[in-house]
Amino acid sequence: MADGSSETKSSNQMWGGRFASGPDAIMEEINASIGFDKKLYAQDIRGSIAHATMLAHQGIISVEDKDKIVHGLDTILSEIESGVFEFSRRLEDIHMNVEARLAALIGPAAGRLHTARSRNDQVALDFRLWVKEELQRTERALTALIGAFLDRAEEHADTVMPGFTHLQTAQPVTFGHHCLAYVEMFGRDRSRVRHAIEHMDECPIGAAALAGTGFPIDRHMTAKALGFREPTRNSIDTVSDRDFALEFLSIASIAATHLSRLAEEIVIWSTPQFGFIRLSDAFSTGSSIMPQKKNPDAAELVRAKTGRINGSLIALLTVMKGLPLAYSKDMQEDKEQVFDAAESLELAIAAMTGMVRDMTVRADRMKAAAGSGYSTATDLADWLVREAGLPFRDAHHVTGRAVALAEQKGCDLADLSLADLQAINPAITDKVFDVLTVEASVASRTSFGGTAPAEVLKQIAWWRARN
Numbered sequence: 001m002a003d004g005s006s007e008t009k010s011s012n013q014m015w016g017g018r019f020a021s022g023p024d025a026i027m028e029e030i031n032a033s034i035g036f037d038k039k040l041y042a043q044d045i046r047g048s049i050a051h052a053t054m055l056a057h058q059g060i061i062s063v064e065d066k067d068k069i070v071h072g073l074d075t076i077l078s079e080i081e082s083g084v085f086e087f088s089r090r091l092e093d094i095h096m097n098v099e100a101r102l103a104a105l106i107g108p109a110a111g112r113l114h115t116a117r118s119r120n121d122q123v124a125l126d127f128r129l130w131v132k133e134e135l136q137r138t139e140r141a142l143t144a145l146i147g148a149f150l151d152r153a154e155e156h157a158d159t160v161m162p163g164f165t166h167l168q169t170a171q172p173v174t175f176g177h178h179c180l181a182y183v184e185m186f187g188r189d190r191s192r193v194r195h196a197i198e199h200m201d202e203c204p205i206g207a208a209a210l211a212g213t214g215f216p217i218d219r220h221m222t223a224k225a226l227g228f229r230e231p232t233r234n235s236i237d238t239v240s241d242r243d244f245a246l247e248f249l250s251i252a253s254i255a256a257t258h259l260s261r262l263a264e265e266i267v268i269w270s271t272p273q274f275g276f277i278r279l280s281d282a283f284s285t286g287s288s289i290m291p292q293k294k295n296p297d298a299a300e301l302v303r304a305k306t307g308r309i310n311g312s313l314i315a316l317l318t319v320m321k322g323l324p325l326a327y328s329k330d331m332q333e334d335k336e337q338v339f340d341a342a343e344s345l346e347l348a349i350a351a352m353t354g355m356v357r358d359m360t361v362r363a364d365r366m367k368a369a370a371g372s373g374y375s376t377a378t379d380l381a382d383w384l385v386r387e388a389g390l391p392f393r394d395a396h397h398v399t400g401r402a403v404a405l406a407e408q409k410g411c412d413l414a415d416l417s418l419a420d421l422q423a424i425n426p427a428i429t430d431k432v433f434d435v436l437t438v439e440a441s442v443a444s445r446t447s448f449g450g451t452a453p454a455e456v457l458k459q460i461a462w463w464r465a466r467n
Contacts, residue, residue: 169373
Protein backbone atom coordinates (compact mmCIF):
# COMPACT_ATOMS: atom_id res chain seq x y z
CA MET A 1 0.00 0.00 0.00
CA ALA A 2 1.39 3.43 -0.98
CA ASP A 3 2.30 5.82 1.80
CA GLY A 4 1.20 9.46 1.99
CA SER A 5 4.39 10.82 0.46
CA SER A 6 3.88 8.60 -2.57
CA GLU A 7 0.33 9.87 -2.93
CA THR A 8 1.56 13.46 -2.76
CA LYS A 9 4.26 12.73 -5.30
CA SER A 10 1.73 11.07 -7.58
CA SER A 11 -0.61 14.04 -7.26
CA ASN A 12 2.13 16.51 -8.13
CA GLN A 13 3.11 14.42 -11.15
CA MET A 14 -0.48 14.41 -12.29
CA TRP A 15 -0.75 18.18 -12.08
CA GLY A 16 2.71 18.60 -13.56
CA GLY A 17 5.43 21.01 -12.52
CA ARG A 18 3.64 23.95 -14.07
CA PHE A 19 0.64 23.35 -11.80
CA ALA A 20 2.54 22.44 -8.63
CA SER A 21 0.10 24.41 -6.47
CA GLY A 22 -2.79 22.18 -7.53
CA PRO A 23 -6.29 22.91 -8.80
CA ASP A 24 -6.11 26.67 -8.20
CA ALA A 25 -3.25 26.94 -10.68
CA ILE A 26 -5.15 24.81 -13.18
CA MET A 27 -8.19 27.08 -12.91
CA GLU A 28 -6.12 30.22 -13.31
CA GLU A 29 -4.43 28.77 -16.37
CA ILE A 30 -7.62 27.69 -18.12
CA ASN A 31 -9.68 30.73 -17.10
CA ALA A 32 -7.29 33.58 -17.86
CA SER A 33 -7.60 35.21 -21.26
CA ILE A 34 -5.42 38.30 -20.74
CA GLY A 35 -2.61 36.65 -22.68
CA PHE A 36 -4.56 37.18 -25.89
CA ASP A 37 -7.53 39.47 -25.19
CA LYS A 38 -5.22 42.33 -24.22
CA LYS A 39 -5.23 42.88 -27.98
CA LEU A 40 -8.69 44.43 -27.39
CA TYR A 41 -7.41 47.19 -25.08
CA ALA A 42 -8.19 50.09 -27.43
CA GLN A 43 -11.70 48.84 -28.15
CA ASP A 44 -12.34 48.18 -24.45
CA ILE A 45 -11.30 51.69 -23.47
CA ARG A 46 -13.19 53.27 -26.36
CA GLY A 47 -16.34 51.39 -25.39
CA SER A 48 -15.98 52.34 -21.73
CA ILE A 49 -15.60 56.04 -22.57
CA ALA A 50 -18.75 55.92 -24.72
CA HIS A 51 -20.63 54.05 -21.98
CA ALA A 52 -19.56 56.48 -19.25
CA THR A 53 -20.48 59.46 -21.41
CA MET A 54 -23.95 58.02 -22.01
CA LEU A 55 -24.44 57.26 -18.29
CA ALA A 56 -23.66 60.88 -17.42
CA HIS A 57 -25.90 62.20 -20.19
CA GLN A 58 -28.77 60.11 -18.80
CA GLY A 59 -28.11 61.27 -15.26
CA ILE A 60 -27.18 57.77 -14.08
CA ILE A 61 -23.74 58.93 -12.92
CA SER A 62 -22.49 62.45 -12.25
CA VAL A 63 -20.64 64.48 -14.83
CA GLU A 64 -17.80 64.80 -12.32
CA ASP A 65 -17.45 61.02 -12.07
CA LYS A 66 -17.68 60.70 -15.84
CA ASP A 67 -14.85 63.20 -16.27
CA LYS A 68 -12.68 61.28 -13.80
CA ILE A 69 -13.45 58.01 -15.58
CA VAL A 70 -12.64 59.39 -19.02
CA HIS A 71 -9.42 60.99 -17.82
CA GLY A 72 -8.39 57.75 -16.10
CA LEU A 73 -9.16 55.67 -19.19
CA ASP A 74 -7.14 58.05 -21.37
CA THR A 75 -4.24 57.63 -18.96
CA ILE A 76 -4.50 53.84 -19.13
CA LEU A 77 -4.56 53.97 -22.94
CA SER A 78 -1.34 55.99 -22.88
CA GLU A 79 0.24 53.56 -20.42
CA ILE A 80 -0.60 50.54 -22.56
CA GLU A 81 0.57 52.15 -25.79
CA SER A 82 3.84 53.27 -24.19
CA GLY A 83 4.46 49.79 -22.80
CA VAL A 84 4.45 50.65 -19.08
CA PHE A 85 1.09 49.09 -18.20
CA GLU A 86 1.43 45.85 -16.21
CA PHE A 87 -1.09 43.20 -17.23
CA SER A 88 -2.02 40.71 -14.51
CA ARG A 89 -3.12 37.11 -15.13
CA ARG A 90 -4.78 37.14 -11.71
CA LEU A 91 -7.26 39.68 -13.09
CA GLU A 92 -8.22 37.26 -15.87
CA ASP A 93 -9.03 39.52 -18.81
CA ILE A 94 -8.62 42.93 -20.40
CA HIS A 95 -11.81 44.26 -18.79
CA MET A 96 -10.74 43.55 -15.21
CA ASN A 97 -7.17 44.70 -15.85
CA VAL A 98 -8.42 48.07 -17.08
CA GLU A 99 -11.01 48.39 -14.33
CA ALA A 100 -8.49 47.58 -11.56
CA ARG A 101 -6.02 50.14 -12.89
CA LEU A 102 -8.81 52.71 -13.20
CA ALA A 103 -9.70 52.19 -9.54
CA ALA A 104 -6.07 52.70 -8.58
CA LEU A 105 -5.98 55.94 -10.55
CA ILE A 106 -9.29 57.61 -9.63
CA GLY A 107 -10.65 55.76 -6.62
CA PRO A 108 -14.33 54.97 -5.96
CA ALA A 109 -15.59 56.74 -9.10
CA ALA A 110 -14.17 53.82 -11.11
CA GLY A 111 -16.79 51.53 -9.60
CA ARG A 112 -19.57 53.50 -11.31
CA LEU A 113 -18.31 52.65 -14.80
CA HIS A 114 -19.78 49.15 -14.75
CA THR A 115 -23.30 50.43 -14.06
CA ALA A 116 -25.82 48.99 -16.55
CA ARG A 117 -23.40 46.67 -18.27
CA SER A 118 -21.87 43.19 -17.91
CA ARG A 119 -18.65 41.65 -19.04
CA ASN A 120 -20.89 39.69 -21.46
CA ASP A 121 -22.00 42.70 -23.48
CA GLN A 122 -18.65 44.38 -22.89
CA VAL A 123 -16.65 41.61 -24.56
CA ALA A 124 -19.26 41.35 -27.33
CA LEU A 125 -18.70 45.05 -28.00
CA ASP A 126 -14.91 44.93 -27.84
CA PHE A 127 -14.65 41.93 -30.10
CA ARG A 128 -17.19 43.25 -32.60
CA LEU A 129 -15.37 46.57 -32.78
CA TRP A 130 -12.07 44.77 -33.37
CA VAL A 131 -13.48 42.53 -36.11
CA LYS A 132 -15.16 45.49 -37.79
CA GLU A 133 -11.86 47.39 -37.84
CA GLU A 134 -10.05 44.30 -39.14
CA LEU A 135 -12.59 43.92 -41.93
CA GLN A 136 -11.97 47.54 -42.89
CA ARG A 137 -8.22 46.81 -43.02
CA THR A 138 -8.92 43.73 -45.13
CA GLU A 139 -11.02 45.80 -47.52
CA ARG A 140 -8.14 48.24 -48.02
CA ALA A 141 -5.64 45.40 -48.52
CA LEU A 142 -7.83 43.71 -51.12
CA THR A 143 -8.28 47.02 -52.92
CA ALA A 144 -4.49 47.34 -53.15
CA LEU A 145 -4.18 43.78 -54.47
CA ILE A 146 -6.89 44.40 -57.07
CA GLY A 147 -5.07 47.58 -58.10
CA ALA A 148 -1.83 45.66 -58.59
CA PHE A 149 -3.59 43.17 -60.85
CA LEU A 150 -5.28 45.92 -62.84
CA ASP A 151 -1.88 47.49 -63.51
CA ARG A 152 -0.44 44.18 -64.72
CA ALA A 153 -3.56 43.45 -66.78
CA GLU A 154 -3.30 46.78 -68.56
CA GLU A 155 0.42 46.27 -69.16
CA HIS A 156 -0.24 42.83 -70.66
CA ALA A 157 -3.65 43.24 -72.30
CA ASP A 158 -2.29 41.70 -75.52
CA THR A 159 0.41 39.39 -74.11
CA VAL A 160 -0.53 35.93 -75.32
CA MET A 161 -0.28 32.92 -73.01
CA PRO A 162 -1.81 29.44 -72.91
CA GLY A 163 -5.12 29.05 -71.14
CA PHE A 164 -5.47 25.78 -69.27
CA THR A 165 -8.11 23.30 -68.24
CA HIS A 166 -6.99 20.24 -66.24
CA LEU A 167 -3.57 21.97 -66.36
CA GLN A 168 -3.47 21.02 -70.05
CA THR A 169 -3.15 23.62 -72.79
CA ALA A 170 -6.69 24.50 -73.89
CA GLN A 171 -6.90 27.78 -75.85
CA PRO A 172 -4.76 30.89 -76.13
CA VAL A 173 -5.67 33.73 -73.79
CA THR A 174 -3.99 36.97 -72.82
CA PHE A 175 -2.08 37.41 -69.58
CA GLY A 176 -4.17 40.52 -69.00
CA HIS A 177 -7.31 38.39 -69.16
CA HIS A 178 -5.78 35.89 -66.74
CA CYS A 179 -4.97 38.73 -64.32
CA LEU A 180 -8.56 39.93 -64.50
CA ALA A 181 -9.74 36.48 -63.39
CA TYR A 182 -8.05 37.20 -60.04
CA VAL A 183 -9.50 40.69 -60.01
CA GLU A 184 -12.94 39.09 -60.15
CA MET A 185 -12.06 36.63 -57.37
CA PHE A 186 -10.64 39.24 -55.01
CA GLY A 187 -13.44 41.59 -55.98
CA ARG A 188 -15.93 39.03 -54.66
CA ASP A 189 -13.88 38.74 -51.49
CA ARG A 190 -14.04 42.49 -51.04
CA SER A 191 -17.78 42.46 -51.65
CA ARG A 192 -18.17 39.82 -48.93
CA VAL A 193 -16.12 42.00 -46.59
CA ARG A 194 -18.40 44.97 -47.23
CA HIS A 195 -21.52 42.89 -46.66
CA ALA A 196 -20.06 41.53 -43.43
CA ILE A 197 -19.45 45.05 -42.13
CA GLU A 198 -23.05 45.89 -42.91
CA HIS A 199 -24.32 42.72 -41.18
CA MET A 200 -22.40 43.36 -37.98
CA ASP A 201 -22.96 47.12 -37.76
CA GLU A 202 -25.04 46.86 -34.59
CA CYS A 203 -23.88 47.86 -31.11
CA PRO A 204 -24.02 45.21 -28.32
CA ILE A 205 -23.41 47.42 -25.27
CA GLY A 206 -26.48 47.78 -23.08
CA ALA A 207 -27.61 44.18 -23.42
CA ALA A 208 -25.93 43.60 -20.05
CA ALA A 209 -25.62 39.97 -18.94
CA LEU A 210 -28.45 38.71 -21.17
CA ALA A 211 -31.70 40.50 -20.23
CA GLY A 212 -30.98 44.19 -20.68
CA THR A 213 -31.03 46.63 -17.76
CA GLY A 214 -33.50 48.57 -15.67
CA PHE A 215 -31.39 51.72 -15.84
CA PRO A 216 -32.66 54.41 -18.25
CA ILE A 217 -29.77 54.03 -20.70
CA ASP A 218 -29.73 55.36 -24.27
CA ARG A 219 -28.38 52.58 -26.46
CA HIS A 220 -28.83 54.59 -29.64
CA MET A 221 -26.52 57.29 -28.24
CA THR A 222 -23.83 54.72 -27.43
CA ALA A 223 -24.19 53.05 -30.82
CA LYS A 224 -23.76 56.36 -32.61
CA ALA A 225 -20.75 57.32 -30.50
CA LEU A 226 -19.04 54.02 -31.38
CA GLY A 227 -19.77 54.27 -35.11
CA PHE A 228 -22.49 51.63 -35.33
CA ARG A 229 -25.62 51.97 -37.44
CA GLU A 230 -27.91 51.05 -34.52
CA PRO A 231 -28.02 48.95 -31.34
CA THR A 232 -28.74 45.22 -31.42
CA ARG A 233 -32.41 44.31 -30.97
CA ASN A 234 -32.36 41.24 -28.71
CA SER A 235 -30.30 41.11 -25.52
CA ILE A 236 -30.09 37.29 -25.42
CA ASP A 237 -28.83 37.02 -28.98
CA THR A 238 -26.47 39.96 -28.42
CA VAL A 239 -24.34 38.25 -25.79
CA SER A 240 -24.47 34.80 -27.42
CA ASP A 241 -23.82 35.87 -31.03
CA ARG A 242 -20.47 35.24 -32.66
CA ASP A 243 -21.75 35.20 -36.23
CA PHE A 244 -19.63 38.25 -36.98
CA ALA A 245 -16.50 36.27 -36.03
CA LEU A 246 -17.61 33.24 -38.02
CA GLU A 247 -18.41 35.42 -41.01
CA PHE A 248 -14.97 37.01 -40.80
CA LEU A 249 -13.33 33.58 -40.68
CA SER A 250 -15.48 32.36 -43.57
CA ILE A 251 -14.50 35.35 -45.68
CA ALA A 252 -10.88 34.88 -44.68
CA SER A 253 -10.99 31.20 -45.68
CA ILE A 254 -12.44 31.94 -49.12
CA ALA A 255 -9.96 34.76 -49.72
CA ALA A 256 -7.10 32.54 -48.54
CA THR A 257 -8.25 29.86 -50.98
CA HIS A 258 -8.05 32.40 -53.79
CA LEU A 259 -4.60 33.47 -52.61
CA SER A 260 -3.52 29.84 -52.48
CA ARG A 261 -4.66 29.20 -56.06
CA LEU A 262 -2.68 32.23 -57.18
CA ALA A 263 0.32 31.09 -55.15
CA GLU A 264 0.16 27.69 -56.82
CA GLU A 265 0.23 29.33 -60.26
CA ILE A 266 3.16 31.50 -59.27
CA VAL A 267 5.04 28.41 -58.11
CA ILE A 268 4.30 26.64 -61.41
CA TRP A 269 4.98 29.67 -63.60
CA SER A 270 8.37 30.29 -62.00
CA THR A 271 9.68 26.77 -62.70
CA PRO A 272 12.27 26.34 -65.47
CA GLN A 273 9.80 24.06 -67.25
CA PHE A 274 7.29 26.93 -67.57
CA GLY A 275 9.46 30.01 -67.14
CA PHE A 276 6.51 32.38 -67.51
CA ILE A 277 7.64 34.70 -64.72
CA ARG A 278 10.64 35.54 -62.57
CA LEU A 279 10.47 36.68 -58.95
CA SER A 280 13.15 38.93 -57.54
CA ASP A 281 15.30 37.98 -54.56
CA ALA A 282 12.86 39.93 -52.39
CA PHE A 283 10.33 37.09 -52.70
CA SER A 284 12.64 34.11 -53.26
CA THR A 285 15.30 32.15 -51.43
CA GLY A 286 18.18 29.96 -52.50
CA SER A 287 18.93 26.36 -51.69
CA SER A 288 21.32 25.43 -48.89
CA ILE A 289 22.98 22.83 -51.12
CA MET A 290 22.01 23.55 -54.76
CA PRO A 291 23.40 26.91 -55.89
CA GLN A 292 21.32 27.02 -59.07
CA LYS A 293 18.01 26.96 -57.20
CA LYS A 294 15.73 29.96 -56.71
CA ASN A 295 12.73 28.96 -54.64
CA PRO A 296 9.39 30.86 -54.60
CA ASP A 297 9.17 30.58 -50.81
CA ALA A 298 6.87 33.57 -50.34
CA ALA A 299 4.25 32.02 -52.63
CA GLU A 300 4.61 28.63 -50.94
CA LEU A 301 4.11 30.18 -47.50
CA VAL A 302 1.01 32.04 -48.70
CA ARG A 303 -0.29 28.70 -49.94
CA ALA A 304 0.37 27.14 -46.53
CA LYS A 305 -1.36 29.93 -44.58
CA THR A 306 -4.66 28.75 -46.04
CA GLY A 307 -4.53 25.66 -43.84
CA ARG A 308 -4.20 27.75 -40.69
CA ILE A 309 -7.05 30.04 -41.67
CA ASN A 310 -9.36 27.18 -42.63
CA GLY A 311 -8.50 25.49 -39.35
CA SER A 312 -9.54 28.59 -37.40
CA LEU A 313 -12.94 28.59 -39.09
CA ILE A 314 -13.55 24.93 -38.30
CA ALA A 315 -12.37 25.41 -34.71
CA LEU A 316 -14.81 28.23 -33.98
CA LEU A 317 -17.69 26.53 -35.77
CA THR A 318 -17.07 23.53 -33.53
CA VAL A 319 -16.95 25.67 -30.38
CA MET A 320 -20.28 27.33 -31.20
CA LYS A 321 -22.23 24.36 -32.52
CA GLY A 322 -23.54 23.04 -29.20
CA LEU A 323 -23.88 26.13 -27.01
CA PRO A 324 -27.26 26.88 -25.41
CA LEU A 325 -28.33 30.50 -25.12
CA ALA A 326 -27.07 32.82 -23.84
CA TYR A 327 -23.39 33.26 -22.89
CA SER A 328 -21.06 30.33 -22.13
CA LYS A 329 -17.40 30.46 -21.18
CA ASP A 330 -16.62 28.31 -24.24
CA MET A 331 -16.86 31.53 -26.22
CA GLN A 332 -13.59 32.69 -24.73
CA GLU A 333 -12.03 30.42 -27.37
CA ASP A 334 -13.24 32.69 -30.18
CA LYS A 335 -10.56 35.35 -30.13
CA GLU A 336 -7.35 33.43 -30.65
CA GLN A 337 -8.77 31.85 -33.81
CA VAL A 338 -9.83 35.20 -35.24
CA PHE A 339 -6.60 36.97 -34.23
CA ASP A 340 -4.45 34.26 -35.81
CA ALA A 341 -6.50 34.13 -39.01
CA ALA A 342 -6.48 37.91 -39.33
CA GLU A 343 -2.71 38.08 -38.94
CA SER A 344 -2.21 35.29 -41.47
CA LEU A 345 -4.59 36.87 -43.99
CA GLU A 346 -3.07 40.33 -43.68
CA LEU A 347 0.40 38.93 -44.27
CA ALA A 348 -0.70 36.73 -47.17
CA ILE A 349 -2.48 39.58 -48.99
CA ALA A 350 0.48 41.92 -48.48
CA ALA A 351 2.93 39.29 -49.72
CA MET A 352 0.83 38.52 -52.78
CA THR A 353 0.39 42.20 -53.63
CA GLY A 354 4.15 42.53 -53.47
CA MET A 355 4.72 39.48 -55.69
CA VAL A 356 2.22 40.64 -58.32
CA ARG A 357 4.00 43.97 -58.59
CA ASP A 358 7.45 42.38 -58.37
CA MET A 359 7.17 39.58 -60.93
CA THR A 360 8.89 39.89 -64.28
CA VAL A 361 6.61 38.56 -67.00
CA ARG A 362 8.41 36.64 -69.75
CA ALA A 363 6.11 37.30 -72.68
CA ASP A 364 8.30 35.33 -75.10
CA ARG A 365 7.98 32.14 -73.06
CA MET A 366 4.25 32.66 -72.68
CA LYS A 367 3.73 33.15 -76.41
CA ALA A 368 5.80 30.10 -77.29
CA ALA A 369 3.77 27.98 -74.89
CA ALA A 370 0.47 29.47 -76.09
CA GLY A 371 0.79 27.72 -79.45
CA SER A 372 1.64 24.33 -78.01
CA GLY A 373 -0.80 21.48 -77.57
CA TYR A 374 -2.79 22.46 -80.67
CA SER A 375 -4.39 25.32 -78.74
CA THR A 376 -6.03 26.79 -81.86
CA ALA A 377 -7.98 23.62 -82.61
CA THR A 378 -11.22 25.23 -81.43
CA ASP A 379 -10.56 28.13 -83.80
CA LEU A 380 -10.35 25.67 -86.69
CA ALA A 381 -13.63 24.08 -85.65
CA ASP A 382 -15.30 27.48 -85.31
CA TRP A 383 -14.01 28.47 -88.77
CA LEU A 384 -15.51 25.31 -90.30
CA VAL A 385 -18.87 26.17 -88.73
CA ARG A 386 -18.72 29.83 -89.69
CA GLU A 387 -17.15 29.64 -93.17
CA ALA A 388 -17.86 26.12 -94.41
CA GLY A 389 -21.30 25.75 -92.86
CA LEU A 390 -20.57 22.48 -91.03
CA PRO A 391 -22.54 21.54 -87.93
CA PHE A 392 -20.29 21.97 -84.91
CA ARG A 393 -20.16 18.23 -84.15
CA ASP A 394 -18.97 17.54 -87.73
CA ALA A 395 -16.47 20.40 -87.45
CA HIS A 396 -15.24 18.91 -84.19
CA HIS A 397 -14.65 15.58 -85.92
CA VAL A 398 -12.79 17.21 -88.85
CA THR A 399 -10.62 19.17 -86.44
CA GLY A 400 -9.81 16.02 -84.49
CA ARG A 401 -8.54 14.42 -87.70
CA ALA A 402 -6.43 17.51 -88.42
CA VAL A 403 -4.89 17.37 -84.93
CA ALA A 404 -4.11 13.67 -85.41
CA LEU A 405 -2.40 14.43 -88.73
CA ALA A 406 -0.37 17.25 -87.13
CA GLU A 407 0.69 14.90 -84.35
CA GLN A 408 1.72 12.31 -86.94
CA LYS A 409 3.76 14.91 -88.83
CA GLY A 410 5.19 16.41 -85.64
CA CYS A 411 4.02 19.93 -86.44
CA ASP A 412 1.46 22.52 -85.32
CA LEU A 413 -1.91 22.96 -87.02
CA ALA A 414 -0.73 26.16 -88.71
CA ASP A 415 2.16 24.20 -90.28
CA LEU A 416 -0.11 21.75 -92.09
CA SER A 417 -0.38 22.45 -95.81
CA LEU A 418 -3.62 23.45 -97.46
CA ALA A 419 -3.50 20.13 -99.35
CA ASP A 420 -3.26 18.27 -96.02
CA LEU A 421 -6.32 20.06 -94.69
CA GLN A 422 -8.34 19.73 -97.90
CA ALA A 423 -7.66 16.01 -97.92
CA ILE A 424 -9.57 15.92 -94.62
CA ASN A 425 -12.33 18.28 -95.80
CA PRO A 426 -12.32 19.90 -99.28
CA ALA A 427 -14.35 22.88 -98.02
CA ILE A 428 -11.26 24.25 -96.27
CA THR A 429 -9.62 27.23 -98.03
CA ASP A 430 -6.39 29.10 -97.46
CA LYS A 431 -8.32 31.66 -95.39
CA VAL A 432 -8.27 29.15 -92.53
CA PHE A 433 -4.66 30.09 -91.82
CA ASP A 434 -5.86 33.55 -90.72
CA VAL A 435 -7.37 31.97 -87.57
CA LEU A 436 -4.67 29.44 -86.71
CA THR A 437 -2.24 31.86 -85.05
CA VAL A 438 -2.47 32.50 -81.33
CA GLU A 439 -2.79 36.25 -81.91
CA ALA A 440 -5.75 35.74 -84.24
CA SER A 441 -7.29 33.35 -81.76
CA VAL A 442 -7.28 35.77 -78.85
CA ALA A 443 -8.34 38.69 -81.01
CA SER A 444 -11.41 36.78 -82.15
CA ARG A 445 -12.73 36.19 -78.60
CA THR A 446 -14.68 39.44 -78.48
CA SER A 447 -17.71 38.20 -76.52
CA PHE A 448 -18.45 40.11 -73.32
CA GLY A 449 -15.88 39.03 -70.74
CA GLY A 450 -13.72 37.35 -73.38
CA THR A 451 -9.96 37.37 -73.78
CA ALA A 452 -9.68 39.72 -76.78
CA PRO A 453 -7.34 42.62 -75.90
CA ALA A 454 -10.06 45.18 -76.66
CA GLU A 455 -12.45 43.42 -74.29
CA VAL A 456 -9.75 43.15 -71.62
CA LEU A 457 -9.24 46.91 -71.76
CA LYS A 458 -12.99 47.47 -71.40
CA GLN A 459 -13.07 45.31 -68.25
CA ILE A 460 -10.02 47.08 -66.82
CA ALA A 461 -11.78 50.43 -67.29
CA TRP A 462 -14.90 49.08 -65.59
CA TRP A 463 -12.91 47.89 -62.59
CA ARG A 464 -10.83 51.05 -62.31
CA ALA A 465 -14.04 53.04 -61.97
CA ARG A 466 -14.99 50.85 -59.01
CA ASN A 467 -11.67 50.25 -57.27
